[in-house]
Amino acid sequence: MFVKKLSDTLITPAHVTGDAFESRRILLAADGLGYSFHDTVVKKGSTQRLEYKNHIEANYCIEGEGEVEEVSTGQVWPLRPGTMYVLDQHDAHIIRATQSDLRFICIFTPALSGEETHDASGSYAPPG
Numbered sequence: 797m798f799v800k801k802l803s804d805t806l807i808t809p810a811h812v813t814g815d816a817f818e819s820r821r822i823l824l825a826a827d828g829l830g831y832s833f834h835d836t837v838v839k840k841g842s843t844q845r846l847e848y849k850n851h852i853e854a855n856y857c858i859e860g861e862g863e864v865e866e867v868s869t870g871q872v873w874p875l876r877p878g879t880m881y882v883l884d885q886h887d888a889h890i891i892r893a894t895q896s897d898l899r900f901i902c903i904f905t906p907a908l909s910g911e912e913t914h915d916a917s918g919s920y921a922p923p924g
């Protein structure tokens with residue numbers, strides 16, 4: 797077994813910050829589990845259009861209030877602690893942190909190596 801801490805991640809390149817979010821990637825491809833595990837904060841007032849063409853992402857909200865929109869249908873779901881949304885079809889989506897910062901536990905498969913940033917389409921590069 798092994799143990800990792802959020803506080804250790806904060807001083808590594810796997811702490812990725814952008815205008816709209818801060819992603820603390822605790823478990824990475826190098827850990828050999830087949831998925832990466834992130835503790836991510838999305839900033840209040842931000843809107844992000846994302847589309848993970850090379851990954852599946854599951855997002856479990858643990859703090860804050862906002863919403864997620866599925867681009868293909870326009871359907872909008874509120875996000876509150878205890879709500880999980882899963883992008884199992886590489887779905888284009890829009891995250892809005894309407895009321896407060898949002899905090900998520902995120903799982904990516906395949907695992908991220910740790911330093912990925914969004915390209916213009918809101919995607920991360922494929923592994924390798």
Ligand SMILES: CC(=O)NCC[C@H](N)C(=O)O
Pocket residue numbers: 817819820834835836837838846855891900902
């Ligand atoms: C929901 C969200 O913030 N997505 C962008 C960041 C991504 N979840 C990550 O942790 O890299």
